[in-house]
Amino acid sequence: MAQTLYELVGRDDHRFSPFCWRTLMALRHKGLRPERVPVRFTEKPKIAFSGQELVPVLVDGATTVSDSWTIVQYLETAYPNAPALFGGAAAQAEARFINHWADGQLQPAMVRLIIGDIYACLEPADQAYYRKTREARFGMTIEALAGARELELEPYRRLLAPLRATLKEQPYLCGEAPAYADYIVFGAFQWARCSSPYPMLEASDPIFAWRQRLLERFDGFAGAAKSFGA
Numbered sequence: 001m002a003q004t005l006y007e008l009v010g011r012d013d014h015r016f017s018p019f020c021w022r023t024l025m026a027l028r029h030k031g032l033r034p035e036r037v038p039v040r041f042t043e044k045p046k047i048a049f050s051g052q053e054l055v056p057v058l059v060d061g062a063t064t065v066s067d068s069w070t071i072v073q074y075l076e077t078a079y080p081n082a083p084a085l086f087g088g089a090a091a092q093a094e095a096r097f098i099n100h101w102a103d104g105q106l107q108p109a110m111v112r113l114i115i116g117d118i119y120a121c122l123e124p125a126d127q128a129y130y131r132k133t134r135e136a137r138f139g140m141t142i143e144a145l146a147g148a149r150e151l152e153l154e155p156y157r158r159l160l161a162p163l164r165a166t167l168k169e170q171p172y173l174c175g176e177a178p179a180y181a182d183y184i185v186f187g188a189f190q191w192a193r194c195s196s197p198y199p200m201l202e203a204s205d206p207i208f209a210w211r212q213r214l215l216e217r218f219d220g221f222a223g224a225a226k227s228f229g230a
């Protein structure tokens with residue numbers, strides 16, 4: 001069966017959505033190579049068939065699934081003989097915690113560092129949409145948020161401490177080999193890397209080395225994405 005993944009795109013084919021990267025890595029993990037359909041912020045009609053307005057959207061034969069967490073559960077059920085994305089009920093339950101941590105803590109801390117760069121990485125029509133929705137969300141202009149980014153560095157760095165401590169002791173969050181919890185967190189760093197030149201990690205950081213291993217995985221799949229190389 002052929003798969004199609006609808007994913008977010010900015011200008012010049014920068015594909016940076018953290019949620020889409022989780023799903024892209026999960027698909028590769030299962031040995032699947034979907035057709036990738038780029039969707040801009042203002043191209044909602046392209047995914048109207050899914051009954052909601054966010055990407056990623058996966059179409060697998062006759063099945064349409066949206067929401068990255070729902071998609072990964074679908075993949076695990078639909079492809080039980082391919083490598084496991086969780087590796088058991090306990091690991092899946094723990095990955096849910098990581099999912100909430102990335103959505104609720106890590107990504108909100110990161111966006112305050114890169115929001116001006118994300119904005120610059122969009123086509124003009126999408127910039128207007130992004131400005132309207134994000135300024136309403138934050139109660140501040142994008143310029144004010146971007147101007148205050150140095151103040152946001154310390155909370156972001158503090159947040160990384162348990163991730164760093166874990167990756168000092170083991171190569172991946174999931175142990176000796178990566179699985180979905182790694183892809184969740186990797187998606188956040190790939191979001192930053194593909195939308196911003198801001199250095200989110202220092203080269204001496206164990207998180208940097210972990211990210212590098214994941215960039216090289218699947219024959220350098222994520223590493224080949226259009227990025228700013230930071």
Ligand SMILES: N[C@@H](CCC(=O)N[C@@H](CS)C(=O)NCC(=O)O)C(=O)O
Nearest residue numbers: 008017018019054055056067068069
């Ligand atoms: N809970 C969803 C969140 C998906 C999401 O927020 N996607 C963003 C792209 S990063 C989106 O489609 N944004 C469109 C918009 O803001 O209009 C998931 O895990 O897939």
